[in-house]
Amino acid sequence: MKSHNKSILEPIIPFIEGDGIGPDIWKPAQHVLDQAVKKAYQGTKKIIWKEILAGEKAFKQTGNWLPEETLDEIRRHEIAIKGPLTTPIGGGIRSINVTLRQVLDLYACIRPIRYFGGVPSPLKEPQKLNVMIFRENTEDVYAGIEWASGSPEAEKVRNFLVNEMKAKIRQGSGIGIKPMSPFASKRLVRMAFQYTKTHGRKVVTFVHKGNIMKFTEGAFRQWAYEVATEEFGDATVLESALKDLGGKVPPGKILVNDRIADAMFQMVLLRPEEYSVIVTPNLDGDYLSDACAAQVGGLGMAPGANIGDEAALFEATHGTAPSHAGKDEANPTSLILSGAMMLEHLGWEEAAKLVVQGIERTIEQKTVTYDLERQMSGAKKVGSSEFGENIVTNMG
Numbered sequence: 001m002k003s004h005n006k007s008i009l010e011p012i013i014p015f016i017e018g019d020g021i022g023p024d025i026w027k028p029a030q031h032v033l034d035q036a037v038k039k040a041y042q043g044t045k046k047i048i049w050k051e052i053l054a055g056e057k058a059f060k061q062t063g064n065w066l067p068e069e070t071l072d073e074i075r076r077h078e079i080a081i082k083g084p085l086t087t088p089i090g091g092g093i094r095s096i097n098v099t100l101r102q103v104l105d106l107y108a109c110i111r112p113i114r115y116f117g118g119v120p121s122p123l124k125e126p127q128k129l130n131v132m133i134f135r136e137n138t139e140d141v142y143a144g145i146e147w148a149s150g151s152p153e154a155e156k157v158r159n160f161l162v163n164e165m166k167a168k169i170r171q172g173s174g175i176g177i178k179p180m181s182p183f184a185s186k187r188l189v190r191m192a193f194q195y196t197k198t199h200g201r202k203v204v205t206f207v208h209k210g211n212i213m214k215f216t217e218g219a220f221r222q223w224a225y226e227v228a229t230e231e232f233g234d235a236t237v238l239e240s241a242l243k244d245l246g247g248k249v250p251p252g253k254i255l256v257n258d259r260i261a262d263a264m265f266q267m268v269l270l271r272p273e274e275y276s277v278i279v280t281p282n283l284d285g286d287y288l289s290d291a292c293a294a295q296v297g298g299l300g301m302a303p304g305a306n307i308g309d310e311a312a313l314f315e316a317t318h319g320t321a322p323s324h325a326g327k328d329e330a331n332p333t334s335l336i337l338s339g340a341m342m343l344e345h346l347g348w349e350e351a352a353k354l355v356v357q358g359i360e361r362t363i364e365q366k367t368v369t370y371d372l373e374r375q376m377s378g379a380k381k382v383g384s385s386e387f388g389e390n391i392v393t394n395m396g
Contacts, residue, residue, distance in 0.1 A: 009045045011346065014052040014073045018083020020320025022055075025332035026083050028388025032332075032355060033339045035392045040351040050077075054096055055085040066096050071103055074311050081314040081342055083335060084321075097315070101137045106306035106313055107184060108191050109135040111289040112341065118363045119297035120375035126296050129272035132201070133292065134192040135285025137306060139184045140216075142282050149174040180216040180281060182223045189227040191307070192279045196254055197235060203276040204228070204236075206258040207284050220281050221258050228256045261288070268292055293317070300371055303337035305345070312345055314338040328383040331369040333359060336391065354395040361394035362387065 017026045030049065037045055052070045059065050065088055074080045085096045111133040115126040147154035149172055157175050161167040196204055210218030228236050237249055239257035249255045259267060261284045268275065280288060293302035299318040306313045316335040324330050336355060343352040366379040367390050373381040382390065
């Protein structure tokens with residue numbers, strides 16, 4: 001994972017404001033990040049923001065949902081942050097978010113999921129869940145190829161599979177193929193282990209459906225274990241080896257295990273404290289990251305980053321919520337926490353800690369946006385901007 005040049009005191013960081021509630025949450029997010037940097041470094045460091053276009057704003061100004069200039073700016077500066085973007089309906093780009101990840105080869109979707117005290121949750125003990133999910137971002141269903149039911153192409157593929165490969169496929173079936181490679185799987189796992197070692201986490205879990213899809217998801221599991229043993233063997237111990245070690249992980253070692261995807265949904269509910277870093281193929285990670293976010297308060301509390309070897313893009317994980325746009329009422333926490341991840345990526349951990357501290361204290365004081373206030377007894381409802389101001393006040 002390439003980190004932006006930490007020696008730069010005033011880095012230029014491109015930002016995409018976002019559609020729908022994007023402008024509402026970007027304004028307080030930018031303010032919080034600027035103030036955190038100012039408080040942490042007393043003016044010796046500063047972010048130079050540079051707006052770039054994508055989504056509806058880009059289409060209105062340029063006729064293009066994702067201008068090439070936007071991609072060039074992210075490549076040039078190796079880092080960017082964005083609000084939520086509308087997916088065009090009909091033809092053209094199927095998803096701007098997916099396109100950004102694939103074109104820029106941002107192969108790791110990284111989602112830290114933890115609980116902030118006082119946030120409404122359906123669980124009795126949501127604080128037990130504290131995981132970092134690494135989801136593969138370029139293959140599996142994101143690179144899936146489909147042929148529609150009844151189309152000549154689907155029938156051609158079916159005939160080949162039935163006649164040449166001796167497969168059993170019903171007539172009229174829609175057909176899809178999902179590719180998964182050792183190259184893409186291993187580089188994701190490698191990044192997850194590097195993060196685990198750097199941040200002192202203790203457990204890495206591979207999540208897959210390899211009991212059914214043996215040569216894609218099962219292969220992902222196999223490739224993941226190869227990285228664990230061949231590249232990080234000095235730092236890891238496999239769960240299968242614990243029996244010979246009296247059931248205890250040796251001091252300083254990272255425990256490595258794997259779980260079937262459907263069983264993992266049960267585990268994060270019943271035994272969440274046993275998991276720390278989770279590594280998944282694309283579709284499994286999509287489901288699991290949102291399910292985990294629901295346990296700690298929903299997507300409004302969940303930050304995210306898409307990171308590759310040449311660039312990093314930090315983003316709000318929720319949608320554009322157009323019915324709330326322009327009302328200064330949307331919760332900016334997801335985008336603000338994504339900004340904190342960006343500060344950590346820059347090596348500016350002191351500023352990132354101030355952001356998290358400000359959010360923790362503000363929520364503890366029950367001065368929150370409408371989505372949290374309606375579920376919290378005795379809470380005071382504030383707008384997006386005032387919520388951001390309170391976070392700044394509560395820093396340090």
